[in-house]
Amino acid sequence: MSANLTFPKGGVHPPELKGLTEKLAIEVMPLPDELELILGQHIGAPCTPTVKRRDEVSEGALVAEVTKGLGVPLHAPAAGSIKALGSSAHPLRVSAPSITIKTNPEAAPATWEVQEDWRQSTPEELLKKVHDAGIIGIGGAGFPTHVKLKPPADSPVDTLLLNGAECEPYITADHRTMLEKAEEVVEGGKILLKILGIKTCVIGIENNKPDAITAMSSAVAAATEAGFDIRVVALEVKYPQGSEKQLIQAITGRKVPSLALPSAVGVVVHNVSTTRAVRDAVVLSKPLIEKVITVSGRGINRPANLLVKVGTKVSDIVEFCGGVKPDLARIVLGGPMMGFAVSTLDIPVTKTTSSVLFLTEDEIDSRELSNCIRCGWCLEACPMGLEPKEIGIYVEAGRPEDTAQFGVFDCFECGSCAYVCPAKRPLVQFVRLAKMKAKR
């Protein structure tokens, strides 16, 4: 293990607040009555349903497939019947087309067994399995995994990074996965290495999770094998350590050029939970139908790390976690830095949901914004070296189309600037408005 690595520029230190759930083992949530499967789980065009109303489906059966653009198919998370092809609440798009499945509590849960030795398969066969299992980057971005595993021919990849930074406050889903399923993550890493045809894999974990670092290190040591060079590194606790470009710079020292993909510097990054899903897809032929999420915040009676079916509604999770407290002020899907506040409980968990936070008034900041005082704190906090204050000022002045000069498209909306802003300016919101109007 080497010294604590980090990215060179910017970053912030929000309170970690992981204590609410980091010691809690992953619980399996009982099957809810209804699952709402949003068709556009990944980045790109939504899937097209292959089922009709009243169709019976079994657990893991294909229910929607890709008809255009990038994407991965969708599978039924549980046995049941198709109740409706309608629309569901969506954290970003407000409402999105979905499939509602009425689950069958009588049906025996599917069993997933080790089928064959993946070492005998070719990389192409493994890649097809990853695609067919519907695997996308479940850390949050939702980029189809099989696309990232096929880097363009002109930029050969030499290093695979597994992202276990989990730098967002509150969230402990990846932490618990690394702790409880370390061997599976390491096996998934080996499968990814085989698909990419490379040897080197580095697992980066922020050092506020020493138990996860120990667990992963011993799993790596126990699975030592010729042809696979896997190691674990500790990262400094600093937000946004888990951002793709920041992680690459922290671990390899390589700087991804503006607007380029990590493959431009010979690196591919996958989240540890995605890696585990890849392992399940290849070893067990199990599609991505469930995921570990963190339910946390002081506004929920019983914080937990839950293994839920994709499509489980937040209202069912609230019920399972003992309801909300009366001083609940805000519900956030995702982390407090990059997540989205929602105003309904009828919203389903997608493959990219990593947490549901129930925050009370003292955990949020609802002060009104004021004018920019040009203190420059946002410049210091920005990990991409941008000038968030200028983007905000331009948007307020009605000139969002002129913000490309401030590198607005390099911003990945980590929220560090808005976090430090003493004037409480919604700088990420300004950036989103600017991106709508500015031209690349």
Added chain:
Amino acid sequence: MDPELLKLALGGLVVLGCIGLFFGIGLALAAHKFAVESNPLIEEVLESLPLANCGGCGYPGCEGYAIEVVTNPDVPPNLCFPGKEAVAEKVAALTGKKMTAVEDTIAVTRCSRVEGKVKQKHKYIGFSTCTAANLGYGGPVSCPYACVGLGECAAACPFGAIEMVDDFPVIDPDKCVSCGVCVKTCPKKIIEIQTMKARVWVPCSTKDAGKAVMGVCEVGCIGCKMCVKVCPANAVAYQGNLVIIDHAACIAYGPSCGEACVEKCPRDIFRHYQGREVVARAADTGLKMAG
């Protein structure tokens, strides 16, 4: 006066005068050599335009339109909304293009949030424009198609024709020239340009199914299609869960239908268009209305 000083003063005048003359001739030659050819017709057309630079014609300001209408034979002379018929006639005469009819149009808001008691889903805190509020889970209003009410259209209107009353835009028909700036600004796309002569309109733009509308709004269109069935002129269509009125067919049929659509609408959302009263009022004051 001291002759020495006088000599100095005269000498200074002569030297400065020579320098001035030299640069003057230089500038005159440069102006002649590098003269920019300008089309006097463009200047003339530009002078006849209202110079409001509203962008309603689709070109960057009045000068942009003047250049296009003179140089491009496909650009019609009647695109200036604020200028209406008078300007269109002038531009047509100057450019020698065929004058086509200018329809008198006005912007209308296809939403009745104020009277519909649309539910609020959350309180919005942040940058106070509709587009910004719309980013946060579709804005604070429960109906995803309803007016957000933060007045971005009123701020954008170059003619000051929109006033926010109870957080809802009210369009002043006397000031509105239907330039379309508000249509482009509104993030919910609830503002439409409609003919002044329209007899009826539907101030709701929901695309949700009836049940969802009933849950959030008291006057929203529930898509019962009664209006489509009763219209004898087949002027009402229901496309993509939205009522679309063919105003030309409606006006051509005339009042003999007794406005069955307005009578039958169970939600009272099919209405007589008050624009007619506007026209009547304008006629009283002697203001010339087109058509």
